Amino acid sequence: MARPDGETATPPRRGPDDAEIAELLRAGASAPSSHNSQPWRLRWHDDAVEVHGDPGRRLEAADPDGRELRIACGAAIANVRLTVRAQGRRAHAQLLPDRDDPWFYGRVRPGAPWPPAGWEVELARAVRRRHTDRHPFSDRPLPAALRNQLVRAAWRESCRLVIVDDRPLRRGLLALTAEAHHQQQSDPAFRAEWARWIGSGERAGDGLSPELARLAPRPDDAWRPRDFGGAAPQHERELDAEGPGEHEPTIAVVTSFDDGALAQVRAGLAMQQVLLTATARGLGASFVAPPLEVAAIRVRVRALLGGVLWPQVVLRLGWGRPVHPTPRRPVDG
Numbered sequence: 001m002a003r004p005d006g007e008t009a010t011p012p013r014r015g016p017d018d019a020e021i022a023e024l025l026r027a028g029a030s031a032p033s034s035h036n037s038q039p040w041r042l043r044w045h046d047d048a049v050e051v052h053g054d055p056g057r058r059l060e061a062a063d064p065d066g067r068e069l070r071i072a073c074g075a076a077i078a079n080v081r082l083t084v085r086a087q088g089r090r091a092h093a094q095l096l097p098d099r100d101d102p103w104f105y106g107r108v109r110p111g112a113p114w115p116p117a118g119w120e121v122e123l124a125r126a127v128r129r130r131h132t133d134r135h136p137f138s139d140r141p142l143p144a145a146l147r148n149q150l151v152r153a154a155w156r157e158s159c160r161l162v163i164v165d166d167r168p169l170r171r172g173l174l175a176l177t178a179e180a181h182h183q184q185q186s187d188p189a190f191r192a193e194w195a196r197w198i199g200s201g202e203r204a205g206d207g208l209s210p211e212l213a214r215l216a217p218r219p220d221d222a223w224r225p226r227d228f229g230g231a232a233p234q235h236e237r238e239l240d241a242e243g244p245g246e247h248e249p250t251i252a253v254v255t256s257f258d259d260g261a262l263a264q265v266r267a268g269l270a271m272q273q274v275l276l277t278a279t280a281r282g283l284g285a286s287f288v289a290p291p292l293e294v295a296a297i298r299v300r301v302r303a304l305l306g307g308v309l310w311p312q313v314v315l316r317l318g319w320g321r322p323v324h325p326t327p328r329r330p331v332d333g
Contacts, residue, residue: 074268086124133284137318159270205329255309284320
């Protein structure tokens with residue numbers, strides 16, 4: 001279009017339409033969170049998706065310092081950013097801090113048209129298919145190439161994925177998992193919080209239903225102490241000398257190079273990159289939360305891993321099966 005002075009005017013850039021905005025918000029709300037608490041507030045504001053923490057959904061017993069809340073919000077940001085890219089736009093992401101809002105963790109502003117990379121489209125398509133898999137996995141090992149892809153996925157967010165293959169390290173982490181689980185189960189406040197969120201049958205849009213949360217003990221239950229109703233984990237199980245199998249899934253730890261709030265949000269982005277890469281390749285994944293939720297034991301996990309990196313998320317990975325999604329509460333926008 002020509003202007004009166006003879007120069008060509010730049011056409012106005014079209015932003016996302018209502019359907020695309022709704023898609024971005026749904027993508028953010030599809031992120032994983034401890035107890036499926038969904039501790040975020042997502043809104044479209046000032047031409048961007050903003051991700052705020054929801055203090056009313058912080059797990060005071062399991063997550064007293066809000067670390068897992070920040071990780072969950074980071075995962076939501078990762079989903080939004082990938083979906084913006086899959087819509088064919090640049091994704092301008094800003095992470096905390098915001099001096100005026102201590103619960104602000106990031107915003108993603110769609111920018112000018114820009115073709116996405118193939119891996120971005122692939123991971124964006126995996127956002128709605130990623131669900132926590134609490135079932136036992138098959139004994140088929142993960143190929144080296146796939147393990148490398150998972151490591152690179154975390155590195156894209158300046159985090160490191162440590163795959164725990166060393167037998168003494170696995171034994172140590174397994175023992176710390178059992179110890180942390182025992183401490184939490186001995187805490188009345190934790191048990192009361194657990195009962196409010198897990199298996200009560202009274203929650204509709206969040207938490208976990210009895211069918212999802214209270215399973216009978218399974219072959220790899222030592223790594224899944226919370227996935228069944230009160231039975232003791234078999235933490236004396238001997239490790240398979242041939243490597244991970246049905247009884248010993250692949251265990252990987254998302255770690256960061258420091259432990260501030262920003263590092264924890266970035267760890268959430270890295271975790272989601274790993275989970276979506278796993279989903280795109282047909283892998284199942286669930287979380288080994290207890291050893292990182294008990295502060296004193298988390299320090300010991302860090303020492304076990306060498307004392308340099310900060311452990312943020314412990315993942316259980318393997319070849320699983322299709323699983324049902326967990327409930328989601330409505331996104332207001």
